Amino acid sequence: MxxxxxxxxxxxxxxxxxxxxxxxxxxxxxxxxxxxxxxxxxxxxxxxxxxxxxxxxxxxxxxxxxxxxxxxxxxxxxxxxxxQDQKPRMALFISKYDHCLYDILGRYSAGELNLEIPLIISNHEDLRSVAERFEIPFEYVPFTKEIKAQGEQQQLDLLAKYDIDFVVLARYMQIITPRIIAAYKNKIINIHHSFLPAFPGAKPYHSAFKRGVKIIGATSHYVTEELDEGPIIEQDITRVSHSHSIEDFIMKGRDLERMVLARAIKLHAERKTIVYNNKTVVFA
Amino acid sequence: MxxxxxxxxxxxxxxxxxxxxxxxxxxxxxxxxxxxxxxxxxxxxxxxxxxxxxxxxxxxxxxxxxxxxxxxxxxxxxxxxxxQDQKPRMALFISKYDHCLYDILGRYSAGELNLEIPLIISNHEDLRSVAERFEIPFEYVPFTKEIKAQGEQQQLDLLAKYDIDFVVLARYMQIITPRIIAAYKNKIINIHHSFLPAFPGAKPYHSAFKRGVKIIGATSHYVTEELDEGPIIEQDITRVSHSHSIEDFIMKGRDLERMVLARAIKLHAERKTIVYNNKTVVFA
Amino acid sequence: MxxxxxxxxxxxxxxxxxxxxxxxxxxxxxxxxxxxxxxxxxxxxxxxxxxxxxxxxxxxxxxxxxxxxxxxxxxxxxxxxxxQDQKPRMALFISKYDHCLYDILGRYSAGELNLEIPLIISNHEDLRSVAERFEIPFEYVPFTKEIKAQGEQQQLDLLAKYDIDFVVLARYMQIITPRIIAAYKNKIINIHHSFLPAFPGAKPYHSAFKRGVKIIGATSHYVTEELDEGPIIEQDITRVSHSHSIEDFIMKGRDLERMVLARAIKLHAERKTIVYNNKTVVFA
Amino acid sequence: MxxxxxxxxxxxxxxxxxxxxxxxxxxxxxxxxxxxxxxxxxxxxxxxxxxxxxxxxxxxxxxxxxxxxxxxxxxxxxxxxxxQDQKPRMALFISKYDHCLYDILGRYSAGELNLEIPLIISNHEDLRSVAERFEIPFEYVPFTKEIKAQGEQQQLDLLAKYDIDFVVLARYMQIITPRIIAAYKNKIINIHHSFLPAFPGAKPYHSAFKRGVKIIGATSHYVTEELDEGPIIEQDITRVSHSHSIEDFIMKGRDLERMVLARAIKLHAERKTIVYNNKTVVFA
Structure with a gap:
């Protein structure tokens, strides 16, 4: 069949x-x-x-x-x-945070993800050993404002070389260039550490702490040129209280980031999402 | 159209x-x-x-x-x-607990329920004034072991007289007889104050407290002859901790009972449930 | 004792x-x-x-x-x-939405709230009959930009006359004036129909729908002069999907509004909240 | 300090x-x-x-x-x-399921757990490579009915040799003997894949599927001689529907098991639990 x-x-x-x-x-x-x-x-x-x-x-x-x-x-x-025999090929972009990386590679190794991970790209060398531990090719691609064009080209070449179908930003801390976004339209998944549209941009846990919210969240979305404005795939939240410090927010948030990103990856890999009008239809 | x-x-x-x-x-x-x-x-x-x-x-x-x-x-x-023009006609069976009753009648009065409530039956007079407050006919039908046959007949006659499509047991504290269950197969909805199949039967909050669970729940299900064993329509839970007394469990449980029963009523009234094999398919 | x-x-x-x-x-x-x-x-x-x-x-x-x-x-x-013998006296401010009103009065009548409700103030006559149904004094206080000073004075007089300890805005659709806010500092509770700080201001469900979020929320907070910026008491959320229309968002939101406002009222009435630095400490 | x-x-x-x-x-x-x-x-x-x-x-x-x-x-x-300087020393007992193992070792490597993991014991060789990947000593201790006494002694010797403070059964599929339970009273943590007391024993996801529940759960508890009856540390649930197969239940359950066990480990390691009367007080 x-x-x-x-x-x-x-x-x-x-x-x-x-x-x-x-x-x-x-x-x-x-x-x-x-x-x-x-x-x-x-x-x-x-x-x-x-x-x-x-x-x-x-x-x-x-x-x-x-x-x-x-x-x-x-x-x-x-x-x-x-x-359904054809598994999508996913590249991971990472920087220094390792919690989503460990979670994804653990799930992958445990056979939970119906996809291939032939490539990890990072703008830092720090997590090379984690990639090696799981025997995934790791490519160091420096990326700063000054060498943006060069980094972008290296990224595109690697994505082509490894025949990548979609990209996951597992707390990758650099912007993705418009050229790459255009080349992988609705195929780049990001995890943002707030329940968007609340607290876009940098340091959302600090902003959430300052505002005194009683729930914090995480949001996985397709990347568009507008930062943190792309079509939302999945969100989740957890309760917090006055008794939690910013460090507690960050630690609880790591669990949210892991879970929400893992669910978004599964939904995309199982072809359950359709993007339209900057929104997603998710047939879960 | x-x-x-x-x-x-x-x-x-x-x-x-x-x-x-x-x-x-x-x-x-x-x-x-x-x-x-x-x-x-x-x-x-x-x-x-x-x-x-x-x-x-x-x-x-x-x-x-x-x-x-x-x-x-x-x-x-x-x-x-x-x-879709034809609203189902719902009868409420109640005893002495009033929280689900207030919730249902409040939603009904606020126009949230696409159904008619032409009849409330109770085995106690206590809540007649609540029914009157919302201008719903209230029928007192005493029901004890000794007068079971008589109570059952009165209930059946009233359900027929008011042309009732389905019945909701809003913390009604008497059993429903097999004859009525047969006459309203998959049309009698109960709310049980635990996440079934945990803690069936009497005093589930006390059992949950004794067991030291960290979540309590409520379950709405269609009534079958096996007590608390019918097809589950909806369930929900809330977290509890050591700091909560049995009274806290009961108070938190009231919120669960209200919400879960209200959702089950809506699902049934909007014809979103199909029963098969003692389970429900819920097209929500 | x-x-x-x-x-x-x-x-x-x-x-x-x-x-x-x-x-x-x-x-x-x-x-x-x-x-x-x-x-x-x-x-x-x-x-x-x-x-x-x-x-x-x-x-x-x-x-x-x-x-x-x-x-x-x-x-x-x-x-x-x-x-603990002294029950706080709560005034409800309402306009035309009745779902929070029914919920609060239902809970009050069912004996769940350890407080008195001696007064309902509304800028419309529409819900007088609901107040009467529950036998709570209802005062019609028209309030528009043109008669703001007069409305404010009437409100203050009524709050004084009925010896009110705290005020709950149960989807009251007018602003509360700075003078009243100052007179009832950290004693006016509002329910906003989004998970703040996302979607402040008008029509949050419409904004949430347009943004394609996967969760919607409600937030109860103390009223300060900055609209929707006061100390948050309680928040909760529910999941939504592409299959839900704006009307579905609104209907699901009503359940959130009811629950979140009811919890905030209980926390305040049981003296479990302390406000500091535009945040709350909630000893729940 | x-x-x-x-x-x-x-x-x-x-x-x-x-x-x-x-x-x-x-x-x-x-x-x-x-x-x-x-x-x-x-x-x-x-x-x-x-x-x-x-x-x-x-x-x-x-x-x-x-x-x-x-x-x-x-x-x-x-x-x-x-x-607080003294980190507790945790031993993991595993069999063939690797998802909790990957999750715990990923968290440990990411620096989220304030404890040491000097020892993994398994009754199968299958997951030795995972332990090696994370550079944790792995000891194969066969355990069947026939060699129970020998296995028990080997386990006790290893726990003593590695100076273990507490034990975590990360889907370990053999019983723990009364002698070990007595030696590590309230210091052996299990994860059971249902919201206890519903569905104790074997194959809870199958039982949950058959019963047609709308929520499934996982429970972490201290091990006592009565199977699945020990003091509950943490529980959580997720929603399921008619559209989910048993395989879906199992996959969703893996996420619950991971999260609930990880939270229980943290609570125990941070000395936030007190056991009394077969219940836990959790100062979270």
């Missing part, structure tokens, strides 16, 4: 679901998951569908070709069809 | 979704919501679908008749089609 | 706890609760203590006098001693 | 707090944390206190001796005084 995932979004029109499900029926496919969403304000239709069909009788390339001609084009769809 | 909700469950078979959505297309209907679920272990298919169509061109009675003949029977479906 | 609650904050100094607990010992009091907090950055000490003593042997007035002379003055304390 | 943590529990009596805080004052100590609890039903007093004093003027050994003679004995206290 061949198992595939189909993601669609397009203008809402009558008969889309019927047309798509008829097509699956025509290749004797079995729908194992279907979820759809209509954004009534914007009149946009979204669908995620998983199905399995007999790989002996039907070929994925010709299915894609047929789908494009007879379904995607008539409905003017944005669409993707993924084979 | 006529808006309807369709609930289906049946053996999983190919082409069900295509067939149903083709039918909606054939009546020029617009699907505004579709969610489906396949229980792979049991090979059962579940679907909830909302659509709207032109009431001038298509008549609900003939749609139901057509649906039964050409869709439900061939696929051997369990199915329901509800007009 | 006389039961009292003592709240203290002052510069952190050695021996404060020993001195206070020695004093309680000297009146043969039994400490039933003691919690303290030191703000290490600001070097401020906070304490909340509950104790009981024999009312025949010791008189509250002389205890207060002794406390002031021999403890509060030497340590330069901000302090309060409350008899 | 010498920083110490004092844990006390004893029969509730007047003047305990005053006596202890007077003593701290007498050694010119500064109390940086004090929390206490009275179990009113059992009439037991609990206190946790952190303070710092001048190590040049006061010596920890003589403080302990003085404390015992003049405070602990008169009040008949159970008590401990810990230097």
């Amino acid at each position: 061949q198992r595939i995932t189909i993601l669609i979004h397009c203008e809402d029109q009558k008969s889309i679901i019927a047309t798509v499900t008829n097509y699956i029926a025509s290749i004797e496919g079995n729908i194992t998951y279907l979820d759809q969403h209509v954004d009534a304000d914007e009149n946009v239709f979204f669908m995620r569908l998983e199905c399995e069909f007999n790989a002996k009788d039907w070929d994925l390339t010709s299915i894609k070709s047929h789908f494009e001609t007879h379904l995607a084009n008539p409905f003017n769809m944005n669409w993707e069809i993924y084979s | 006529q808006r309807i909700t369709i609930l289906i469950h049946c053996e999983d078979q190919k082409s069900i979704i295509a067939t149903v959505t083709n039918y909606i297309a054939s009546i020029e209907g617009n699907i505004t919501y579709l969610d489906q679920h396949v229980d792979a272990d049991e090979n059962v298919f579940f679907m909830r679908l909302e659509c709207e169509f032109n009431a001038k061109d298509w008549d609900l009675t003939s749609i139901k008749s057509h649906f039964e003949t050409h869709l439900a029977n061939p696929f051997n479906m369990n199915w329901e089609i509800y007009s | 006389q039961r009292i609650t003592i709240l203290i904050h002052c510069e952190d100094q050695k021996s404060i706890i020993a001195t206070v607990t020695n004093y309680i010992a000297s009146i043969e009091g039994n400490i039933t609760y003691l919690d303290q907090h030191v703000d290490a950055d600001e070097n401020v000490f906070f304490m909340r203590l509950e104790c009981e003593f024999n009312a025949k042997d010791w008189d509250l007035t002389s205890i207060k006098s002794h406390f002031e002379t021999h403890l509060a003055n030497p340590f330069n304390m901000n302090w309060e001693i409350y008899s | 010498q920083r110490i943590t004092i844990l006390i529990h004893c029969e509730d009596q007047k003047s305990i707090i005053a006596t202890v805080t007077n003593y701290i004052a007498s050694i010119e100590g500064n109390i940086t944390y004090l929390d206490q609890h009275v179990d009113a039903d059992e009439n037991v007093f609990f206190m946790r206190l952190e303070c710092e004093f001048n190590a040049k003027d006061w010596d920890l050994t003589s403080i302990k001796s003085h404390f015992e003679t003049h405070l602990a004995n008169p009040f008949n206290m159970n008590w401990e005084i810990y230097s």
Whole structure:
């Protein structure tokens, strides 16, 4: 059996679901998951569908070709069809914080993530030993304002060389350049240590402490050119009180960062997200 | 426009979704919501679908008749089609606890519940004044072991007289008889003050306190003959600590009971639940 | 037995706890609760203590006098001693939203709130019938920019006439004037329908929807002259997804508003909050 | 400065707090944390206190001796005084599941845990490479019914050899013998993959799935001779729905197990727990 995932979004029109499900029926496919969403304000239709069909009788390339001609084009769809056998290739960008790195590599080693990690890029040498401990290639790419163009090019070359599908910024402390953002549109995931839009920018735990909030949070989002303004994939929070110091906030926040980033990575890797209008549809 | 909700469950078979959505297309209907679920272990298919169509061109009675003949029977479906204009009629059974009662009547008065409350039945006179405050008919039906048959008959007569669709036990402290359970199968909702299956039966807060748990919960479920064993609709929990007394547990639990019961009522009234195999599918 | 609650904050100094607990010992009091907090950055000490003593042997007035002379003055304390028999008197300010009102009055009627509600003030007549249903005096005080001074005076007169200790804005849709804020410093509680500091000001659910957040929240805080900037008492959140419309956000938000405001009211009424530096210490 | 943590529990009596805080004052100590609890039903007093004093003027050994003679004995206290410089030594017991192991070792390597991990014991060789990756001594101790006495002795010898203070069962799949439980009373921490007391014993996720619960949980507790009946340290839950398979339950549960066990380890290592009456007082 061949198992595939189909993601669609397009203008809402009558008969889309019927047309798509008829097509699956025509290749004797079995729908194992279907979820759809209509954004009534914007009149946009979204669908995620998983199905399995007999790989002996039907070929994925010709299915894609047929789908494009007879379904995607008539409905003017944005669409993707993924084979579930094909694991996405993820690059990690890191700096000096190691807690998200340990968490991701631990999950990866424990077999929880359905993806490959062929590359870690860092602007510091500090965490090379962690990468080595988990036997992941580690590339040191210095990055400062002065050598931005050079760093950017090195990053792009490495992403190309390792055939990277998407990038995760695991507390990477440099900006990502517009050129890279454009090259990996909706494919760069960041973790920000506040419940956005509260406390964007630097030192959110300090700001949260000063404001006296009773909950702190973390937010994972796709990176866009506007800092901390990209489409949100996942958020979570934890309670704090007057009895917690800034150090406590930071320590509790590390747990949030780990969890929220891990969930966002899984959602993206399992092709459960669609970006539209600077928001995400997450078929979880 | 006529808006309807369709609930289906049946053996999983190919082409069900295509067939149903083709039918909606054939009546020029617009699907505004579709969610489906396949229980792979049991090979059962579940679907909830909302659509709207032109009431001038298509008549609900003939749609139901057509649906039964050409869709439900061939696929051997369990199915329901509800007009969204038709509000379900809910009866409340109460005893002496008033917190869930106040919460439900407050929400009802504030226009949050898309249902009618034509009847409150109690085995005590204590809360008559609350019912009167909200102008809901209150019927006193004494109920003890000795007069069980008489109480049961009175309850059944009142439910029939007021044309009740479903029953909510808002901390009603008597058992519901098998005859009533059979007459309102999967239509009687109870709130139990623990996260079932922990602490079934009487005095769950006392048991939770004694056991030293760090979370307490509440569970709303459909009533079956096995006490506290029916299909769970909704659960929630709150944290407790050593610093909380049993009285604190009870007070915190009241908030849980209110919230969990209110959510279960909404889910049921909006036809978002399907019961199968002593479990619920909740299309929330 | 006389039961009292003592709240203290002052510069952190050695021996404060020993001195206070020695004093309680000297009146043969039994400490039933003691919690303290030191703000290490600001070097401020906070304490909340509950104790009981024999009312025949010791008189509250002389205890207060002794406390002031021999403890509060030497340590330069901000302090309060409350008899637990004395219920605080709360005024509700409302406009047209009724969900928080129903929730508070339901809890009040169910005996969950250890306070008196002798007064409801509204700038609209719409909810008079709800107040009457619960037999609470309702005063209509029109309030617009044009008649601000007059409205303010009427409000102050009513608060004085009914001997009000603290005010709760249960989705009251007008600003509170600086004069009233000054007169009831740290005694006016508001509910804002977002997790502050995200989405201050008007229409936070609309802003949250537009931003595509995955959690929405509510915040209860003491009112200061800076809109939505006062000391936060309590916050909570709930998860949302792409499948929720603005109307869903608003409906889910109502539950948050109810719960968060109810908790803040209880904390304040039970003298569990101390305000310092635009933050709260909450001894919960 | 010498920083110490004092844990006390004893029969509730007047003047305990005053006596202890007077003593701290007498050694010119500064109390940086004090929390206490009275179990009113059992009439037991609990206190946790952190303070710092001048190590040049006061010596920890003589403080302990003085404390015992003049405070602990008169009040008949159970008590401990810990230097905060002295990190507890933790042994991990594991079998084949690696997710908690990776999480704990990642946190340990990231500097989040204030303890030493000098020893990992496993009844399987499978995870030796993980231990080696993090450079922790790994000891293979086979353990089956047939060789129980031998395995137990080997475990005890290793715990003694490595001077272990407390033991964490990170999904260790064998029972701990009564002799070891007695030797490490309230010092062996287990993680159970359900919200106890629901679903004790084997395969709790399968039982939870079958019951159709809407929340699943994990529980960390001290090990006693009664399986899954020991004092609960920490619990947490996550929501599930009909759409989740048993495999989803297990995957979501792994996150719970990681988090709950990590929190319990921190609480124990920071001497924030006191066990009494098969319950815990957790001064968090």
